[in-house]
Amino acid sequence: MMKVERSYTDDELVDSIERGKDLNGAILYIYQQYSDSVSSFIKNHGGSVQDAEDVFQETVVAFLNIIKNGKYRKESSVKTFLVSVAKNIWYNEIKKRESSYNREKIFETSRDLKEADVSHYISDREMKQQFRDLLNQLDESCRKILLLFYYENLSMKEMVDYLPYENEQVVRNKKYKCLQHLTGFVKQNPSMIEKLKATNK
């Protein structure tokens, strides 16, 4: 049976995420404490169970990203902040779906993310999914190299232990090729290039 390994105050939770210390424990705690209330909100505002799961997952990713980028100002509780982020993600999603939802009825108040400008972290759901698809198009070794380096933050020396290559230089050369391969995929994706141009304006 799953159990909470430890409980966190808001400050401890943010601190743990900032330091990357027991990140899995912090994420699990967020799920255990907040997923039900956020999911209820989504389900009560026109979302399916799957929507609620997806939105909460993206909310957590956005929250971690915001903290890791030093944009979390602690002006509200973690719960309030997560609900705000989820609302915004869901608002953007139904806007995109352009269905019979009446957004004004669903959201009686206007967008209410009062923290720092974190819109960058909660927008572009589709673009991020497209990017993950591109990453998955790489062969396994390339994907692994790029994730070990740019996500796990391992050095070339440490990466040798996880890869079937003899030394750091081979890994380094392979990484050049893999990254160029991936940027090649991105260059062939017009909507992603458009997005890139827009963010540079």
Added chain:
Amino acid sequence: MSPNNANLLIDHLDKSLEGKELEEVDQLIRNDEEAANEWKLLQFTASNIYEAGLYAQVAAVKDQYAAGKSNVGSQRTNGGIVRTMTRKMMRVAAVLLFVSISAVLYKYISVNDSKLYNEYYSSYELNTTRSLGDDNGLDNAYKNKNWNDVVAIVNGIQDKSSKHFFLAGVANLELKQYGQAINAFQSVINKNQVAGDDYFGDEAGYYLAMSYLANREADKAVPILEKIKKDKSHLYNQAVSKMGMDFTILAFKARN
């Protein structure tokens, strides 16, 4: 853009440049539009790789949470009575403690390589992408679980690829020919090391460990599984993580 400049931009992205070299690359980005665009593309790509990694980590914990939640749901009872009788509570606590200790002891005694293999082994599914190519006969035999045919077809192939060795390995594992399975998976790993490739690499590592478990060689399986467990980007990281306490006990036993 020259390959050298492209690599220098990547070095800059990776913060591995300093001094004059760093200044030169900064200047290149300022003065050369193509370099500036490539630089932005690299930053965009690196930040999205990071986010994809984060997404995968959250997804893994989400799965763990969902699995735990369903367990909790199945174990929930219809409410309880608050008992105030301390003595009775102590008796219950003592019984629970005894049951817990017994359960831990039983767990410790019962976990072994065969148990882990029997509980966690599942046959490899050959997906559509991986079955593309000139191996129709082999792929069909594999998909139809004609394990002897798979082994015979692979034996007849002169220049075997990693995929051929891998499928032969799984077929041997299914036929309980563990020694041959180990040799086949080891061949995938050796072949990849020579070629500097990782084709079927993650799969071969995991199934090699499973073969060692089946062959009662936990001491050889444990280091491979530990490596997979530490490597979050490994295809079988989740599968090994799910072994939980069983794996911890086996690893302890294998070392002692």
